[in-house]
Amino acid sequence: MEFQKTEKNTVKRGAKKASYNKKEIYALLDASEICNIAFNVDSFPYVQPINFGRTGNKIFVHGSLKNRMTNALIEQGTACLSVFHLDAMKLSKSAFHHSVDFRSVVVMGNVRELKTNKEKLVGLKSIVNHFVPNRWEHCRAPNDSELNATKVLEIEIDSASAKIASSPVSDKKDDEKLDFWSGKIPIKTVSEYPITKKDVNENIEIPKHVLDFYEERKNGF
Template sequence: MKTARTQVKRVPKRGNYDLTTVCSILDAGLICHVGFVVEGQPFVIPTAYGRIENRLFIHGSPASRMLKSLQQGIDVCVTVTLLDGLVLARSAMHHSMNYRSVVVFGKAELVSEREEKLRALYAFTEHVMAGRWAATREPNEQELQGTTVLALPIEEASAKIRTGPPVDDAADYDLPHWAGVIPLRVQAGEPIGDPQLAKGIGVPDHVTQYLQNSVSR
């Protein structure tokens, strides 16, 4: 539901509060930015993430200031932005970008139960590349103990989306300037094998499939 914190005030028609839309944008992104305040000092930290149903997971070293601070129950704001295009208008003041973004507010919770922690780590890995978990060694007990996992409920969130061509002033449409949209996308390049890769190990199917499906996330 729309709240005072999530309500889109600037161009409200671009706001979307549907959980399916919010999750689709989260699933298409790779990096989130985690905003929080410690002793009056604001921080915004980029990090990887994963999602299981209506919970967003972040992880890292137990020594991380971000993770240690969030465990104390402070407010957190997580954002994800996907850039889809440059919007070039006739007027310099009407240039814009096409984008999909999500803002999630809440308080993070420590994930301490072993199986839930493994599920979260699985979600991280599969979020980066589907099929990757089965092609790797699973975390051992030492690695599990050395990793902090936090969960943020996706309960207070909103999406904001811009699509379409530029919107110029009516008087500017007859100006002799090109206007339109330059689409942007993230595209994977050819894989580069580890120099220490054992002989005879080829590029796995899930990597090849990722390359074939390399379009804007």
């Protein structure tokens, strides 16, 4: 299944690197703890990093009651967010052709504030389980006073595109013979072994969902 190509999400520069495949886009979103989201305040476009959840075609974000971003998104009714994974620095022989290997997604969606506690819990569960899969069952669920202090937004994805670059360093024919060094510096984002907090009961071992997360990401994600 693919997202429809529209004026908003169609990749023009580097169109060959573009993907509109839902499965691929969802996987890249799920491999990212943080997205960057844009919002207008007095017609000035801000960008802010924020954690999020994804369940099906919906993204969830949350913020405190007076949060500037959350309230701007509710007022706006739409949202654009991006995730980005850097995989390599590509150093060409000409300044102009330096680039990176990367995997990125840009998503456009429609925003709805979740008003009932039941709905809010659905959104927060998505956020916590996006943070570390299966975490929700292994911690205390939010209580009423916590839910009342939080706005939870659902962003139904309307259109999206991914851009994936994974290719050799390139130079123009004339530049290939130049006596400059050229090559890649691979970049990885890795998780290290979990560190238990001191106040955890000494009979409690690091649970499977935490070790699974570590194992899956220890060599990069």
